[in-house]
Amino acid sequence: ETGVTQTPRHLVMGMTNKKSLKCEQHLGHNAMYWYKQSAKKPLELMFVYSLEERVENNSVPSRFSPECPNSSHLFLHLHTLQPEDSALYLCASSQDRLVGAWEQYFGPGTRLTVT
Amino acid sequence: DQQVKQNSPSLSVQEGRISILNCDYTNSMFDYFLWYKKYPAEGPTFLISISSIKDKNEDGRFTVFLNKSAKHLSLHIVPSQPGDSAVYFCAASSPGNTPLVFGKGTRLSVIA
Numbered sequence: 200e201t202g203v204t205q206t207p208r209h210l211v212m213g214m215t216n217k218k219s220l221k222c223e224q225h226l227g228h229n230a231m232y233w234y235k236q237s238a239k240k241p242l243e244l245m246f247v248y249s250l251e252e253r254v255e256n257n258s259v260p261s262r263f264s265p266e267c268p269n270s271s272h273l274f275l276h277l278h279t280l281q282p283e284d285s286a287l288y289l290c291a292s293s294q295d296r297l298v299g300a301w302e303q304y305f306g307p308g309t310r311l312t313v314t
Numbered sequence: 315d316q317q318v319k320q321n322s323p324s325l326s327v328q329e330g331r332i333s334i335l336n337c338d339y340t341n342s343m344f345d346y347f348l349w350y351k352k353y354p355a356e357g358p359t360f361l362i363s364i365s366s367i368k369d370k371n372e373d374g375r376f377t378v379f380l381n382k383s384a385k386h387l388s389l390h391i392v393p394s395q396p397g398d399s400a401v402y403f404c405a406a407s408s409p410g411n412t413p414l415v416f417g418k419g420t421r422l423s424v425i426a
């Protein structure tokens with residue numbers, strides 16, 4: 200596998216469920232990101248990890264819980280979500296977290312539907 | 315308040331003609347700009363970038379122009395091809411450890 204992979208690609212969950220999104224990057228990058236893309240809205244940055252340490256949390260509700268066990272893997276744990284959380288969740292990585300200098304590589308995304 | 319704006323949600327262009335996608339920004343601290351292209355069911359892929367010290371960057375059929383005084387950048391694709399049909403996102407960043415700020419995207423349709 201190359202690049203950035205995400206599983207599952209599609210997920211339907213009820214509001215009381217607990218699920219996790221997984222991201223894996225095979226690029227040797229040091230920084231990883233979670234983004235949310237809702238319809239007709241810009242990509243919203245949720246979390247940034249640099250060398251497995253969270254460095255940014257853009258006021259994301261606690262029902263979203265990230266985990267970065269190593270520099271290649273990133274998880275987004277979901278619990279008691281709301282229907283408005285239905286969106287495309289994109290994972291990205293970059294060589295460094297100084298994103299002004301380094302391009303980000305995106306995974307294909309997980310299409311999440313909360314019922 | 316949106317710092318990066320792509321005011322045209324969609325654009326249709328005939329194959330072989332020029333596609334011009336526009337992006338405006340409000341934050342004068344932005345010093346690096348990128349364009350991403352996104353196909354359905356795929357994540358965005360990096361296309362081309364420009365630093366604020368330049369006003370033009372060219373890569374094959376793709377050219378990005380930056381007008382700092384107008385806080386405006388544009389992506390030119392010439393000649394346009396059907397495979398260019400995708401959503402194009404403009405993104406910007408400012409110096410230091412700041413995240414990319416994305417626009418809402420423009421859907422380009424190149425008609426054969």
